[in-house]
Amino acid sequence: MILPRRKFLQAAGAAALPSLTRRALAQDAYPSRPIHVVIGFTPGAAADVVARVLAQATAPFIGQPLVVENKPGAGSSIAAEYVAHAAADGYTVFLTTVSIITNQIINPNAALDLIRDFQPVALVQDAPIILVVNPASNIHSVKELIAFCNAKPEQALDSNVVGSMPHFVSELFAQKAGLKLTQVPYQGSPQAVEDVIAGRTLMTFSPASTIVGQVAAGRLVALATTTSKRAGALPDVPTMAEAGVPGVETSLWFGLLVPIGAPRPIVDKLATAARKAMQTPAAMEVLRKQGDDPLDAGPDEFAGFMRSEITRWRQVAQAAGMIKS
Numbered sequence: 167m168i169l170p171r172r173k174f175l176q177a178a179g180a181a182a183l184p185s186l187t188r189r190a191l192a193q194d195a196y197p198s199r200p201i202h203v204v205i206g207f208t209p210g211a212a213a214d215v216v217a218r219v220l221a222q223a224t225a226p227f228i229g230q231p232l233v234v235e236n237k238p239g240a241g242s243s244i245a246a247e248y249v250a251h252a253a254a255d256g257y258t259v260f261l262t263t264v265s266i267i268t269n270q271i272i273n274p275n276a277a278l279d280l281i282r283d284f285q286p287v288a289l290v291q292d293a294p295i296i297l298v299v300n301p302a303s304n305i306h307s308v309k310e311l312i313a314f315c316n317a318k319p320e321q322a323l324d325s326n327v328v329g330s331m332p333h334f335v336s337e338l339f340a341q342k343a344g345l346k347l348t349q350v351p352y353q354g355s356p357q358a359v360e361d362v363i364a365g366r367t368l369m370t371f372s373p374a375s376t377i378v379g380q381v382a383a384g385r386l387v388a389l390a391t392t393t394s395k396r397a398g399a400l401p402d403v404p405t406m407a408e409a410g411v412p413g414v415e416t417s418l419w420f421g422l423l424v425p426i427g428a429p430r431p432i433v434d435k436l437a438t439a440a441r442k443a444m445q446t447p448a449a450m451e452v453l454r455k456q457g458d459d460p461l462d463a464g465p466d467e468f469a470g471f472m473r474s475e476i477t478r479w480r481q482v483a484q485a486a487g488m489i490k491s
Contacts, residue, residue, distance in 0.1 A: 206242020
């Protein structure tokens with residue numbers, strides 16, 4: 167039987183209504199089960215600490231527990247791919263750092279595109295990156311470090327994790343200071359720091375959480391922070407601009423992403439809960455002890471920030487010859 171156009175449209179609308187209603191009800195009921203927060207680093211890493219504070223602080227605001235899952239490897243690309251292929255329903259979330267951007271710049275992966283595959287939720291935390299040297303070097307300022315590296319280039323050994331944010335900061339510092347540093351690769355920041363302490367390398371850029379205790383114990387000398395203001399955990403350490411090298415300004419930021427296609431009401435609900443959570447006194451107390459500060463940017467602001475970060479760090483990598491042709 168052929169239906170008249172009006173009846174056909176009415177019938178089609180009626181058929182679609184249950185589907186639309188179910189989708190609306192699912193969004194209204196979100197979340198109705200635990201949310202999984204995936205990170206690309208091992209337990210105890212800076213991202214893991216942030217993830218667990220976030221999970222504990224967000225649960226009361228969202229009404230469901232948040233479960234942290236560690237999927238380390240490949241510069242956090244393993245975790246990113248896992249989340250990218252998960253259902254776009256807000257129950258699988260990626261806690262990312264800027265390192266996913268820097269790693270993707272120098273190790274392109276056709277199966278993963280940060281803009282194509284992810285929907286930004288919120289920018290939640292900010293960690294300073296600190297330039298440190300071995301006390302035995304007798305270097306106590308960035309100016310002295312630059313002079314030392316120029317006089318003894320064979321000893322200008324910089325510990326870093328290839329593709330990480332500290333690695334990119336090191337390259338940016340070298341460009342701004344007119345230095346040639348020899349990059350010594352490590353699997354993680356703790357190992358890179360240990361070799362500076364042992365005197366096998368001269369310097370490293372490291373997240374504040376990794377070196378605050380070592381600086382307090384006198385095993386490292388902190389020369390500068392890359393943030394625009396002094397780190398709360400190291401108030402006596404100047405910024406790079408104060409130390410005489412302007413333009414080396416960045417941080418190890420943390421943000422939440424979900425698979426592309428997640429409904430905006432769900433994204434907004436998750437963003438609101440996470441942003442409130444990271445501003446609570448309990449969360450701030452834990453994270454500020456390791457030098458971190460809360461950020462408060464929603465989906466749209468975070469999306470624009472990510473695009474600007476991709477452009478900025480690609481330019482640094484190109485200038486340093488880090489991008490494979």
